Amino acid sequence: MNVWDYEQRFEQTLDAGAFGYFAGGADDEVTLRDNVAAFRRWRLRPRMLVDVSAAAIETTVLGEPVSMPLLVAPTAFQRMAHPDGEIATARATAAAGTVMTMSTVATASPGEVAEAAPGAARWFQLYWFKDEGVTHALIDQAVVSDFRAIVLTIDAPGAPGRRERDLRSGFVVEAPIPAVEAATGRPTGLTPAEVFALVESRLTWRDLERLRGMSDLPLLVKGVLTREDARLAVDGGVDGIVVSNHAGRQLDTVLAGIDALPEVVDEVGGEVEVFVDGGVRRGTDVLKALALGARAALIGRPVLWGLAAAGEAGVRDVLEIFRREIALGMQLLGCVGCGAVTRAHVQSGPDPT
Numbered sequence: 001m002n003v004w005d006y007e008q009r010f011e012q013t014l015d016a017g018a019f020g021y022f023a024g025g026a027d028d029e030v031t032l033r034d035n036v037a038a039f040r041r042w043r044l045r046p047r048m049l050v051d052v053s054a055a056a057i058e059t060t061v062l063g064e065p066v067s068m069p070l071l072v073a074p075t076a077f078q079r080m081a082h083p084d085g086e087i088a089t090a091r092a093t094a095a096a097g098t099v100m101t102m103s104t105v106a107t108a109s110p111g112e113v114a115e116a117a118p119g120a121a122r123w124f125q126l127y128w129f130k131d132e133g134v135t136h137a138l139i140d141q142a143v144v145s146d147f148r149a150i151v152l153t154i155d156a157p158g159a160p161g162r163r164e165r166d167l168r169s170g171f172v173v174e175a176p177i178p179a180v181e182a183a184t185g186r187p188t189g190l191t192p193a194e195v196f197a198l199v200e201s202r203l204t205w206r207d208l209e210r211l212r213g214m215s216d217l218p219l220l221v222k223g224v225l226t227r228e229d230a231r232l233a234v235d236g237g238v239d240g241i242v243v244s245n246h247a248g249r250q251l252d253t254v255l256a257g258i259d260a261l262p263e264v265v266d267e268v269g270g271e272v273e274v275f276v277d278g279g280v281r282r283g284t285d286v287l288k289a290l291a292l293g294a295r296a297a298l299i300g301r302p303v304l305w306g307l308a309a310a311g312e313a314g315v316r317d318v319l320e321i322f323r324r325e326i327a328l329g330m331q332l333l334g335c336v337g338c339g340a341v342t343r344a345h346v347q348s349g350p351d352p353t
């Protein structure tokens, strides 16, 4: 019926350790819960008697046509959710006509993901390694495999948030990470904490220019939560910003993505495309993101829930559920398309439920 059904099934399907890894957040998981709750504090203001007979939800992201304003966020270790992992996600996302962002910490190689869905638009999420040769090699893999953009994640400088579910359960991921293996020339077998330890913690905004010089691909930064950083990102020449708190897995008690979105859009919305993720579970959430100025929203966990339930078919179904909900919502909101959804279609207030 809806993506919550997939969430329920996810808990029943996975063993407790893996479930905790995928579902958990940092510290008290305040931000993790707030990502979902925050959408309920934003209410829609629909307009009536608008001719919506030709309402459509297609849009473009960085000039690339997509079938709906919803993209797939990068999530690590997808083969732990289903043996087909990122390959299934790539096929399902391509079939849905939207963009998959592949994680550096994926359990398939960029080449395998590209081969699974030839011609599909996909972005590569990059962690910047201390060893800059590794960073270069990761970007080269993305270029060779025809990825269309680099998404640099900047909210994990050298360490994951303290994810206490994993510490309690003692769960340690055991899966190879092909992109990192190829870039380092060594078998990985790294835990998430060990991967993060390889990520450069000395990076500053000044380094963005060097990164831009490493490929011709458009560059997005993921993990911006303030207007100050949005300005620095745009002045540093990025092509897009993903407003994100990493699913509440890094610094706890930061703003929900949807609550940080307005100030980022106010600062740089006229200059680059702004995206948002965290807690998007309904078509109406996507419409709220559009109303607050996002070009599109991204989903992380709902894809994992679909993947664990039924591989490629499960991810397809999750994306179709969103498509139906976005299309119906668009019509009932009185909007003919993504560009017609404005700040006037939303207002904030206390959670009514």
Ligand code: FNR
Binding pocket: 021, 022, 023, 035, 073, 074, 075, 076, 103, 104, 105, 125, 153, 222, 244, 245, 246, 247, 249, 277, 278, 279, 280, 298, 299, 300, 301, 302
């Ligand atoms: C993530 N996320 C993430 N982000 C990133 O830049 N690189 C990564 O490898 C991962 N890995 C990852 C694993 C898991 C299990 C989760 C839940 C999340 C964050 C992800 O891209 C996105 O920001 C959030 O998942 C969006 O929030 P929702 O949709 O999961 O609520």
